[in-house]
Amino acid sequence: MSRAAPAVAAALLVALVAAACLSALLAAERARPAVHGLAELSYFPNGKLVRLVSAGHSVAWADLAWFQTIQYYGKHRKSDQDFHMLRHLAAVIADLDPHFLGVYRFVGFSLGQEGHDFPAGMAVLQRAVADNPGRWEPWFDAGFLEFVGRHDYKRASYYLAHAAQLPGHPEYVDRLAGWVAGKAGYAETAEVFWTQILLTSENDYLREMARKYLDRLHRKGHL
Amino acid sequence: MKRLAAIAANTFREALRQKVLYITLGFMLFLVGAAQVLSPLALGEGPRVVRDVGLSLVSLFGMFLIVMVGTSLLHKEVERRSIHVLLSKPVARREYLLGKYAGLVAVLAVCVGAMTVAVFLVDRWMGRAWHPQVLLCGVGTLAELAVLTSWTLLFSAVASPLLAGAFTLGFYVIGNAVADLRDMAALLPSGGNLLVGLSYVLPNLYVFNFRAQVAEGVWPDAAQLGLALTYAVLYCALILTVAVGLFQRREFA
Numbered sequence: 001m002s003r004a005a006p007a008v009a010a011a012l013l014v015a016l017v018a019a020a021c022l023s024a025l026l027a028a029e030r031a032r033p034a035v036h037g038l039a040e041l042s043y044f045p046n047g048k049l050v051r052l053v054s055a056g057h058s059v060a061w062a063d064l065a066w067f068q069t070i071q072y073y074g075k076h077r078k079s080d081q082d083f084h085m086l087r088h089l090a091a092v093i094a095d096l097d098p099h100f101l102g103v104y105r106f107v108g109f110s111l112g113q114e115g116h117d118f119p120a121g122m123a124v125l126q127r128a129v130a131d132n133p134g135r136w137e138p139w140f141d142a143g144f145l146e147f148v149g150r151h152d153y154k155r156a157s158y159y160l161a162h163a164a165q166l167p168g169h170p171e172y173v174d175r176l177a178g179w180v181a182g183k184a185g186y187a188e189t190a191e192v193f194w195t196q197i198l199l200t201s202e203n204d205y206l207r208e209m210a211r212k213y214l215d216r217l218h219r220k221g222h223l
Numbered sequence: 224m225k226r227l228a229a230i231a232a233n234t235f236r237e238a239l240r241q242k243v244l245y246i247t248l249g250f251m252l253f254l255v256g257a258a259q260v261l262s263p264l265a266l267g268e269g270p271r272v273v274r275d276v277g278l279s280l281v282s283l284f285g286m287f288l289i290v291m292v293g294t295s296l297l298h299k300e301v302e303r304r305s306i307h308v309l310l311s312k313p314v315a316r317r318e319y320l321l322g323k324y325a326g327l328v329a330v331l332a333v334c335v336g337a338m339t340v341a342v343f344l345v346d347r348w349m350g351r352a353w354h355p356q357v358l359l360c361g362v363g364t365l366a367e368l369a370v371l372t373s374w375t376l377l378f379s380a381v382a383s384p385l386l387a388g389a390f391t392l393g394f395y396v397i398g399n400a401v402a403d404l405r406d407m408a409a410l411l412p413s414g415g416n417l418l419v420g421l422s423y424v425l426p427n428l429y430v431f432n433f434r435a436q437v438a439e440g441v442w443p444d445a446a447q448l449g450l451a452l453t454y455a456v457l458y459c460a461l462i463l464t465v466a467v468g469l470f471q472r473r474e475f476a
Contacts, residue, residue, distance in 0.1 A: 056399030056432045060279035063265075063272040070266055099439050102268050202267025 044068070044088065047095025054096070062097035065089060069103065073110060073205065083115040090124045094131060104128035105141050106203060114209060118149045129159070139163035140173055144193055147180055148213070156180050172196060191217055226314050227322045234326025238292050247334045250284050251341045258345050270349045271438060277342035278360050278434045285335050285368040286395050292330065293375040294387040296323050301475055317467045324376050324463060328369050335365045356442050360433045363448070366455040367431035371395055373459040374426065377466035380473060398428035426462075430454060 047065075051058045069089045076082050090107040093100055104124055112121020125145055128138035143159030146152050160177035163169055176193060191214060198210040254277050261276070262269030297320075300306040310316065339361030346354055374394050378387035397404070401422045408418035430451045433443040 052400055052403050053396070054399075055396045056282070056429055057279040057434070059275045059435045059438045063268075063275050066268060066272070067261075067264065070264065097435065097438070099435070102266075102271075106266070204266060206266075 044092065047092035050092070051096055058096040062093045062100055062103075065093045065096065066100070066103060069093065069107065073106075077114075077205075081114065083110055084117070084120070086111055086115070087120050087124060091127070094127055098131035101128065101132065101135065101137050102203070104138060106206060108141055108145060109206065109209060112145045112149045113213070118145075121145055121149065134166065136163045136166035136169035136173065139166065140169070140176075143180070144176070147176075148193075153180050227318045227325065230314070230319055230322025231325035231329060234296065234323050235329045238327065238330040241292060243288055243292060243330060243334065246284055246288055247337045250280060250338050253280070254341055254345050258349055262349065270346065273349060274342060274346050274354075274357065275434065275438050277345065278339075278357065278364070278437065281335055281338040281342065281361065282364045282367065282434075284338060285331055285364060286371065286391070288331065288334060289327070289368060289372055289375050290388045290391050293327050293372055294379050294384040294391060296327065296376075297379045298384045306475060316471050320376065320380065320467050320470050321463065324372060327372055327376075331368050331372065332365055335361055335368065339364070354437070354440060356433070356437045356440065359443055359448065360437045363431040363433045363443070363451065366452055367398075367428045370426045370428065370431075370455050370458055370462075371398070373462040373466065377462055377469065380466050380470040394426060395428070398426040399432065400429075401425055401427040402429055426458060427454075 050061055050065075054061050069086065072085060072089060073083065086107045090103055093103045104127065108121045108125040108128070110121070111117045111124060115121070122142065122145060125138060125142040129142055132138050139159050140163040143156045143163060146156035146159060157177065157180045160173065160180055164174050164177040172192065194210040194213050194217075198207050198214065201207050201210070254273070257276060258269075258273045261272055265272045297306075300309070306319075309319065339358060342361075343354070343357045346357060371391060371394060375387060375391045378390045382390070404422045404425075405419055408415040408422070411418065433448075436443055
C-alpha cells in the first residue's frame with residue numbers, strides 16, 4: 001500500500017460527505033412549499049420602525065427596500081401577475097425616504113396598469129403628491145394614470161394642470177394638460193406619453209410596459 | 224499647545240501603524256464593486272443607490288474606526304504602563320487627553336475625506352453631473368464622528384474598551400434617533416418630560432446628516448450647516464471638559 005493511499009481515501013471520504021450534504025440540501029429546498037401571498041413578505045418590517053432603528057441611514061435602507069421591490073415585481077411578473085404587495089413595499093420605502101420619486105412612479109404604474117388595480121396604483125401616486133407637493137413629476141404621473149387608466153379627463157386635468165404650474169416641468173406636460181382639458185385626441189396623446197416614457201425612462205420594465213401599450217394602441221387601430 | 228500637538232501627532236502615527244487606512248482602501252474597492260454590481264440591478268436608480276449607500280458607509284466605517292481605535296487608545300497605554308512614563312513628564316493630563324482626541328479626529332478627517340472623495344468621483348464616473356454637495360455631506364459626517372469621538376474618549380477614561388465600544392455604538396444609534404425620542408415622549412402618559420430632557424443632553428447626530436438632501440441633489444442650507452458645525456464645536460468642548468475632569472481624578476495602578 002503506497003503512502004498516498006490514506007490521503008486519497010480521506011479525500012474521497014470528504015468528497016462523498018460533501019456530495020451527500022449537497023444532495024440533502026437540494027432535497028430540503030425542493031421539499032419546502034412555495035411561499036405565496038401575504039406570507040411572502042410578512043417578515044418585511046414597517047417603514048416607521050426601520051426608520052427608528054436605521055441610525056440615520058434611512059435613505060440607504062430605502063435603496064435596499066427598492067431592490068426587494070424589484071425582486072418581488074420580477075418574480076410575480078414571470079408567474080402570477082399578482083402585485084398586491086407592491087403597495088406595502090412602496091409604503092415602506094415612502095416612510096424611509098418620502099422623496100424617492102422613481103419608486104412611486106414604478107409601483108403606481110405597475111399596480112394601476114399591469115396589475116389592473118387602479119385604486120391601489122392611484123393611492124401610491126396620491127401619496128407621492130402628498131409627500132412631494134412642490135415636484136411636478138408625481139402630479140404628472142397621477143394625472144397620466146387617471147388619463148390612461150380610468151379615462152377620467154376631469155380628474156386627470158386636475159393633476160396635470162398642477163404639474164404644468166410647477167417649476168422644471170418639460171414642455172410635453174403643458175401639451176397634455178391642454179389636450180386633456182379639451183377632452184380631445186386620447187389615442188394620439190397616449191402615444192405621445194408612452195413614447196416619452198419609452199425614450200426617456202432608464203427603467204427597463206417601464207420601457208417594456210410603454211412598448212406594450214403602444215403596440216396595443218396600434219393593434220386596435222387607434223393610431 | 225506644543226505638547227498637545229506632539230501627542231496628537233503620535234496618536235495619528237500610531238493609528239496609521241494599526242493600518243486603519245486599509246479601511247479606506249477597502250471602502251473604495253467596495254464602492255467601485257457596488258457601482259458595477261448594484262447599478263444594473265437598480266432599474267435606472269443606480270447612481271442614486273451607489274451615492275446613498277456610499278455616503279452611509281462613510282459614516283458607518285468612521286463609526287467602526289472610532290470603536291476599533293478610539294476605545295482602546297487609553298487602555299493600551301495604561302496596560303503597557305507607558306502612561307506612567309508620559310505623565311511623569313511635564314505633560315498635564317488635560318493635554319494628554321486632548322492630544323489623543325485631536326490625533327483621532329485627524330485620522331478620521333483623513334479617512335472620511337478620502338472616502339467622501341471616492342463617493343464624489345464614483346458618482347461622476349457613473350455619468351452624473353458634478354455634485355459638490357457630496358463633499359459637504361462629508362463635512363457633516365466628520366462633525367458627527369468628532370462628536371461621537373468626544374463621548375468615546377469620555378467612556379474610555381472611565382470604562383473598559385468593551386464597555387466604551389458598546390456605549391459608543393449605542394450613542395451612535397440613539398444620537399441619530401433623537402427626534403424620534405421626542406415623538407415618543409409626546410405619546411407617553413408620564414415621564415415624557417424626562418425623555419425630552421434626555422434628548423437635549425444626548426448628542427443629536429441627526430443635525431449633521433445631510434444624506435437625504437444630497438440624495439435628491441439638494442444643497443444643504445448654509446445656515447443649517449453653519450449651525451450644525453457650531454453645535455458640534457460647543458458640544459465637543461462640553462463633553463471633553465467632563466472627560467478631562469474624570470480623567471484627572473482617575474488613579475492608575
